[in-house]
Amino acid sequence: MITGKYPNLRLRRSRKYNWSRKLVEENNLSSNDLVYPIFLIEGKNKKQVIKSMPGIYKYSVDQLGVIVNKIIKYKIPMVALFPSTPNNKKDKFGKEALNENNLVCRAIRFIKKRFRNNIGIMTDVALDPYTTHGHDGLLKNNYVKNDETVNILIKQALIQAQMGCDVIAPSDMMDGRIGKIRKYLDKNKYQDVQILSYAVKYASNFYEPFRDAVGSKKSLKSDKKNYQMNYANSNESLREVALDIKEGADMVMVKPGLPYLDIIQKVNEKFKIPVLAYQVSGEYSLIKNGINNRLIDEEAILESLMCFKRAGASAIVSYFALDIAKKIKS
């Protein structure tokens, strides 16, 4: 409700000085609100550039100590692990997903052994890093089979939990997978492992630098529109979230981020469940290249992240997490 009117009321009065602007600031970003994604590669002593994502690297498992130390130092609560699987370990079924010694499994064990519960680990449940066709599930006549895929995903989730993963994050968009994964984890006594459902994941053009980073870009011949959501839709996102909450999700993700603030706000208002936003690779690279080419100022990073908080996100998965956490601290 607006009370008062000009000239008695002048909203610019509180904007005059920095102290005053801070005093009436409605939202705040802290390093507690961030999740940092880490890309993994095979080998030893490796830190590899990702061309499409300037400033982001892929790490071999033995190099994770340095980066995770930094993440803890800057008080970021959780990392998200993504493997860049070598082509010779991919097949059309994504079998490598169920290998207890795959990159993600080794990385979970490495981090948990050194850092115990001083950092949370979240891992993706989906088959795309492991399939030769680059899709998140089993492919038949160019269609990703739902129930057959879910039967593999529950096993992938269990293995990750057994390795010590704290938060299982299915990003595959198969119907019914949250309930099936919850049931399977519980049956095997992992009832304390959390599920962060990528409940609302759009078939987006903003994922391309990520697909380049994990090596699925070239193999992916078609789009993911028969399982990821149509970006024209809004109500459908609420149905997705409602189902996943019933099936046992502890938190839900909206992805991509900035173009979907309306969805974050709606989900937050309707369901009162923690909503995470994923500021995806394409968003990162556009902003980063804009800054590198002096088209926009660096403060655009803070602005973009604050917007998620304003929309109602509990936390943000962002490739800027470490940069911004350093900034917040200083």
Ligand code: PBG
């Ligand atoms: C795949 C997955 C994707 C991302 C995270 N998990 C890409 C896709 O669905 O093709 C994208 C993340 C990003 O772009 O930063 N399960």
